[in-house]
Amino acid sequence: MPSITSDPNLSRYASRARGMSASEIRALFAVASRPDIAFLAGGMPDTSALDYDAVAAVTDEVIRTVGPTALQYGGGQGLAPLREQLVTVMAAEGVPARADDLVVTTGGQQGLDLVAKLFCDPGDVVVAEGPSYVGALGAFAAYQAEVVHVAMDADGLDPAALAATLDRLAARGRVPKFLYTVPNHQNPAGSSLSVARRAAVAELAARYDVLIVEDNPYGLLDFKGEIRPSLRSLAPERTLYVGTLSKILSPGLRVGWVVAPEPVRDKLVVLKEAADLCQSNLTQYVAERWFATQPWMAQVETYREVYRERCDAMLSELAASFPSACRWTVPTGGFFVWVQLPSGFDSRGLLAKALGARVAYVPGAAFYADGGGAEQLRLSFCFPPPDTIRDGVRRLAGVIEAERELVSAIYAAGR
Ligand code: PMP
DSSP: OOOOOOTTTTTSSOOHTTTTOOOOHHHHHHHHTTTTSSSSSSSOOOGGGHHHHHHHHHHHHHHHHHHHTSOOOOOOTTOOHHHHHHHHHHTTOOOOOOGEEEEEEHHHHHHHHHHHHHHTTTEEEEEEEEEOOOOHHHHHHTTEEEEEEEEEEEEEEEEHHHHHHHHHHHHOOOOEEEEEEOOSTTTOOOOOOOOOHHHHHHHHHHTOOOEEEEEEEEEOGGGTOOOOHHHHHHHHEEEEEEEEEEEOOGGGEEEEEEOOHHHHHHHHHHHHHHHSSSSSSHHHHHHHHHHHHHHHHHHHHHHHHHHHHHHHHHHHHHHHSSSSTTOOOOOBBSSSSEEEOTTTTTTHHHHHHHHHHTTEEEEEEGOOOOOOOOOOOOEEEEOOOHHHHHHHHHHHHHHHHHHHHHHHHHHHHOO
């Protein structure tokens, strides 16, 4: 591949495109298919847990009953009967909405892109958890927004740190366009915003007059089926809610959505039409029939069980084999564990050694817009089977242990 400096079009690109590069995770996917690698890097759901006969029956029914419409263009807001079903899905996760408040998008990712396109001029500030979902950071960067991170811990975003950040920005005359947050089983940290903190975040958003972008792919994937109040339920007039079927059904359908107050929704429909005219009618109908005719919650429960078992495998192996100087989060749902390495470590530099030991993770730096994350990394338990997870964690423990010995030998030699 030619290097960016030898790119003959460099001077022609729009300024927003000049600094763009492939995400760290995308580059890692090149190794994902190697069977000898324990791939603890990807965030793919394990769609082999889907009931394929049911998916086939639903798809067949769509083609036979509404084929000509399903294979035609649709409206920019998305199929009305699907929007009705998505309201039912949201009701199951504590998110109040009406079908008319909703715009169907190509996954939650397009929802984030359209929201950033609608609100962010170059140099605008977006406040986001540190660490944050890499795809959201990519969308914000594409519109040249400046991301200001707010610290989080085992209970999610820290409201005191949020208030301090909003004060600091206000003192500099900066008004953030919105707060971006993943309150449930966050990607990459694996932690969830506590109930008390949800009320505090909603209260701060009102006090500082900040919009909230609540991104919730993992809300239904709580291992115990626990549902916490959504930020949208606490601050409906100032929350844009981003949903997706990728983790509770299939990412291949590319069905996501944004719930927004009416004037924002109208603009999102215009942007959606400018981006791709409309969502695929075919996959919208398949999704609509899935929720209207199938025991979809039983499928969610199957997914939960798959991920709970894999999370247990990861956590028990971390406890058994990781050096005691490491710390990690203990997720109660979702796909991810966030690991804190001993100080002085560089998770990016360590990756080559990990790949040499046939285990892949995502370096923490991918999840910060400000250069943070060197001593952290993300492990995902969503895709490989439990034995592979255990092997991978064990191998990674060996790599970290060897590095620790090296680091202490260097320190000792320098003393
Ligand atoms: N938000 C978060 C936090 C995610 O983890 C993901 C997928 N990894 C998305 C949004 C987007 O997913 P999709 O476009 O498949 O809905």
